[in-house]
Amino acid sequence: xxxxxxxxxxxxxxxxxxxxxxxxxxxxxxxxxxxxxxxxxxxxxxxxxxxxxxxxxxxxxxxxxxxxxxxxxxxxxxxxxxxxxxxxxxxxxxxxxxxxxxxxxxxxxxxxxxxxxxxxxxxxxxxxxxxxxxxxxxxxxxxxxxxxxxxxxxxxxxxx
Numbered sequence: 001x002x003x004x005x006x007x008x009x010x011x012x013x014x015x016x017x018x019x020x021x022x023x024x025x026x027x028x029x030x031x032x033x034x035x036x037x038x039x040x041x042x043x044x045x046x047x048x049x050x051x052x053x054x055x056x057x058x059x060x061x062x063x064x065x066x067x068x069x070x071x072x073x074x075x076x077x078x079x080x081x082x083x084x085x086x087x088x089x090x091x092x093x094x095x096x097x098x099x100x101x102x103x104x105x106x107x108x109x110x111x112x113x114x115x116x117x118x119x120x121x122x123x124x125x126x127x128x129x130x131x132x133x134x135x136x137x138x139x140x141x142x143x144x145x146x147x148x149x150x151x152x153x154x155x156x157x158x159x160x
Contacts, residue, residue, distance in 0.1 A: 010109045010134040014142065017150055021142040024130060028104065028137040035069025042130070042139060046070035049130045049139065050123065052106040054098060057084035060116065062098060066108050066131060067120040071159040081118050081156040107132040108151050109140075117153035119144070124155060 007015075014021050026041035039049040050066045053073055057063050063082045065073055079087040092103050100112040108117050108131060123129050123144040130139040131147065148155060 008134040008138060010107050010132070010140060013110045014140065014150075019142060019146045019150060021140040023133060024139045024141055026137055026139075038139075039069050039130075044130055044139075044141075047122065048126050048128065050120070052101075052108050052132060054090045054095060054106065054115075055087045056090050057082050057087045060084045062090070062113075062115045063087060064108055064111070064115045064117045065120075065158055066117065066123070066153070067159050068122065071120065074158060074160045077156075077158045078118070081154070081158055082116060101132070101134055102136070104136040105132050105134055105138075107134045107140075108147070108153065110134060114152075117151045118158055119148060119151075119153045119155050120159055121155040121157050123148070 039046040
């Protein structure tokens, strides 16, 4: 792991909120942004490393989900959790404009707008989970309860 030379906006926001975290960095491969590969490179259990997925509901609009990197989103469960009839993934080309983040560096912390956030319920089973620090190759590890409280997220079962 190489030390990160600059703080990301995610790190600054966590510090302003007084939320303890640690950074974990890894060499990412532009051709393979697999969360499983990232977890392996970070030496983290894939169950504790969460990816941030941005969806669009028919009624609710943009809704964000955080799930372990080794899991797959269940769009029917997501729609039910969000109180929507149907939810679909947003196109990767929309990600930067909607969130301020690029694919492989999307974080539930510090998005351009405040969207509803749902975190897979297994997050609370762990002392720490990792989410993107807002840049490729950088994760922040923090207490899941702190993340839930800070992002005003709900926990629910949203994986297949």
